[in-house]
Amino acid sequence: MKKKHWILIILLILISPLFGVVLADMVGYHEPLDVAAEKLGLKDISDEINWSPFYDYSVPGLDPITGYIVSGFIGIGIIYLIGLLIQRIAGKKR
Amino acid sequence: MHIPDGFLDSTWSIATYIVSVTYIGYAIKKAEITKNLERLSLLTVLAAGIFAAQMLNWPLPGGTSLHFVGGALAGILLGPLLGSLTLALVVTIQCLVFHDGGITALGANILNMAIIDVLVGYAIYKIVLKALGPSTKTRFIGGFLGGWLGITLAGITCGVEIGLSPSFPYGVYITVPVMGLWHLALGVIEGIITGMVVSYLSTKNPNVIFSER
Numbered sequence: 001m002k003k004k005h006w007i008l009i010i011l012l013i014l015i016s017p018l019f020g021v022v023l024a025d026m027v028g029y030h031e032p033l034d035v036a037a038e039k040l041g042l043k044d045i046s047d048e049i050n051w052s053p054f055y056d057y058s059v060p061g062l063d064p065i066t067g068y069i070v071s072g073f074i075g076i077g078i079i080y081l082i083g084l085l086i087q088r089i090a091g092k093k094r
Numbered sequence: 095m096h097i098p099d100g101f102l103d104s105t106w107s108i109a110t111y112i113v114s115v116t117y118i119g120y121a122i123k124k125a126e127i128t129k130n131l132e133r134l135s136l137l138t139v140l141a142a143g144i145f146a147a148q149m150l151n152w153p154l155p156g157g158t159s160l161h162f163v164g165g166a167l168a169g170i171l172l173g174p175l176l177g178s179l180t181l182a183l184v185v186t187i188q189c190l191v192f193h194d195g196g197i198t199a200l201g202a203n204i205l206n207m208a209i210i211d212v213l214v215g216y217a218i219y220k221i222v223l224k225a226l227g228p229s230t231k232t233r234f235i236g237g238f239l240g241g242w243l244g245i246t247l248a249g250i251t252c253g254v255e256i257g258l259s260p261s262f263p264y265g266v267y268i269t270v271p272v273m274g275l276w277h278l279a280l281g282v283i284e285g286i287i288t289g290m291v292v293s294y295l296s297t298k299n300p301n302v303i304f305s306e307r
């Protein structure tokens with residue numbers, strides 16, 4: 001795929017904290033199913049069994065906005081590497 | 095749409111894992127991804143794009159949000175098998191790396207977003223194009239209806255899963271209408287985005303709509 005597609009994806013990641021962090025804080029956003037659980041008195045056990053240092057798109061030691069951006073790059077980086085790996089395997093099979 | 099841990103009981107957790115693993119295993123085998131580098135390249139970019147787009151949560155007053163899911167778009171562009179693999183990759187990374195969606199609910203989340211949404215979106219698009227013929231306008235209509243109804247059906251399935259889980263205090267008679275109506279309303283935006291992207295690509299780069307080849 002063309003370079004411009006990756007540039008567009010990078011731009012999306014760079015502006016994502018505006019929506020995922022800044023506006024979310026302004027309106028007091030929570031994941032819809034979390035809101036339902038809270039109203040029903042259900043216990044979300046995600047915190048208790050968390051295994052990820054990047055929980056909820058945060059990065060330890062970074063402020064929420066920077067952490068959100070870094071998380072975005074980590075995510076697309078992993079996807080890119082998996083795609084690259086499969087392409088290498090496919091190339092060898094040919 | 096991402097079900098967290100603690101919502102599904104073990105029966106539903108295991109059942110949805112079995113369905114999702116079986117389908118994704120079938121898709122990996124049948125799609126022969128290693129034989130088609132062009133589609134594999136699109137799969138990678140599309141997965142990255144959908145991952146980034148899902149980070150753009152549009153918070154709504156009242157404390158909830160809306161974000162693009164992209165299942166129907168992936169199905170329309172890559173076909174049902176590769177479309178499902180694209181979304182399964184995104185949802186799995188979101189869960190394992192960012193704990194977005196529970197590990198006990200990963201099977202259900204893949205079933206809803208990577209299977210139901212993709213298959214429904216793809217099927218509706220194909221039906222619309224077959225009925226109305228291919229044009230920029232009909233591709234928009236097909237993409238719109240596919241995106242809209244795909245996410246609505248996925249929401250209804252999510253409602254069934256949590257409604258039938260004894261952990262959730264309300265039954266399906268509450269969860270299905272709530273999830274279904276909520277996604278029916280907000281899914282209009284998903285439909286508009288899907289329709290616009292598909293119709294735009296059909297004029298600028300029609301080769302990437304593999305489901306029409």
